[in-house]
Amino acid sequence: MLGSFSSSHEEEEDPSDLQYQIPQPSRSFSPPAIQMRQLLISCAELVSQSDFSAARRLLSILSSNSSPFGDSTERLVHQFSTALSLRLSRYATPATSSGAMSASANTAAADSEAFHSTYLSLNQITPFIRFSQLTANQAILEAIEGQRAIHILDFDIMHGVQWPPLMQAIAERCGNLHPPPMIRITGTGEDLGILQRTGDRLLKFAQSLGLKFQFHPLLLRNDPTSVPLYLPSALQLLPDETLAVNCVLYLHRLLRDDSRDLRLFLHKIKAMEPKVVTIAEREANHNHPLFLQRFVEALDHYTAVFDSLEATLPPTSRERLAVERIWFGREIVDIVSAEGDNRRERHERFESWEVMLRSSGFSNVPLSPFALSQAKLLLRLHYPSEGYRLQIINDSFFLGWQNQALFSVSSWH
Structure with missing residues (x-):
């Protein structure tokens, strides 16, 4: 069974080391969640109608009834109010919007390190990424069965926490076979230093298992339209290798107001003849052209x-605060406040990905019963809340909370 890996976390800074104290949550009365939801939608309607004065008045009410330290509703309202306020500052006063965009870019650059560190907290306190990676790993493991040379192309590898469990599973399957299989990982990212540190950690772990391993960093500019141009010229593909392509929470970054770049990317991936392509995405339509519907x-x-x-998690959890503010808060700001080429979080539902993948020549590979049992075990052991729901639709897995599907994982060939 593919397990979890945490030793690489020890070298990273603690993302919860915030520079302020978390106050105890307020016990005073706050409006019901359904009322706050309607107020947020009303404010978004005013913004979409360019009634900025009324929107600001409503934002003042929302801000006074929200807090990053309160219950889930207060925290959610705080993040959406912040995003709406930023949208107002960008579009209500065009003369200063460029300055606001520049300030936002500077803030994003300053928070880059915190963003990467928060990824490790996100991986620990929520099951979404671990579920996606574990399920993708199982699909890859089954596709490369018996192969002696394996090449994994991982788009946006981050800290590489997905791969030690797969290496361990490969080592256990090989047993005492000599020579052990050769594993090469090409990991893409926007920070060469992070890529190199990731490669060093993975190499040490592979050596501890007796596996032959190589890591190749592939630096991609922070410009999704340039990504297809790198493929396959920037990759070293050997004829005796079995190729697996991993896209966990990545494909949506290639979407723009048209799908040309994404389709070019998929066609180039298909031309590489990978044995398997694993895809995980949020189950939501945050790419709608109309602001209000997207909101x-x-x-x-x-x-x-x-x-x-x-x-x-308790309300005083520093990890929870960091994840809500730095990770999900950043996504919400992008979806709500950005437009055009500045908007990156263009999530689509599984049905849309399915259409695009099939039109690019890919066929869906059913995820195995063992992958399902692993996903269930992950939720039971590490995230025992009864609210998480796991569904199988069209041979793909969907993880959600209560009745809301939130993430999908699928395998393609």
Whole structure:
């Protein structure tokens, strides 16, 4: 069984080392969640109608009834109010919008390190990424059965925490076979230093298992339209290798107002003839061209996310605060406040990915019963809340909270 790996976390800084104290949650009366939801939607309607004065008045009410330290509703309202306020500052006063965008870019650059560190907390306190990675790993493990040379192309490898469990599973399957299989990982990212440190950790872990291993960093500019141009010229593909392509929470970054770049990317991946392509994405439509519809969809999605955090972590959890503020808060700001090429979080539902993948020549590979049992075991052992729901639809897995599907994982060939 593919297990979990945590030793690489020891070298990372503690993302919860915030520079302020977390106050105890307020016990005073706050409006019901359904009322706050309607106020947020009303404010978004005013913004979409360019009634900025009325929107500001409503934002003042929302801000006074929200807090990053309160219950899940107060925290959610705080993040969406912040995003709406930023949208107002960008579009209500065009003369200063460029300055606001520049300030936002500077803030994003300053928070880059915190963003990467928070990823490790996200991986620990929520099951979403671990579920996606574990299920993808099982699909890869089954696809490369018996192969002696394996090449994994991982788009946006981050800290590489997905791969030690797969290496361990490969080592256990090989037993005393000599020579052991050769594993090469090409990991993409935007920070060469992070890529190199990730490669060093993975190499040490592979050596501890007796596996032959190579890591190749592939630096991609922070420009999704340039990504297809790198493929396959920037990759070293050997004829005797079995190729697996991993896209966990990545494909949505290639979407723009048209799907040209994504389709070019998929066609180039298909031309590499990978044995398996694993895909995990959020189950939400945050790519709608109409702001108000995108806002409501995001509100429903992140309400479920924040409710799941409320049910599994105490309000004083520093990890929870960091994840809500730095990770999910950043996503909400992007979905709500950004437009055009500045907007990156363009999530689509599984049905849309299915259409695009099939039109690019891919066929869905059913995820195995063993992958299902692993996903169930992960939830039971590490995230025992009864609110998480696992579904199988069209041979793909969906993880959600209560009745809201939040993430999908699928395998393609």
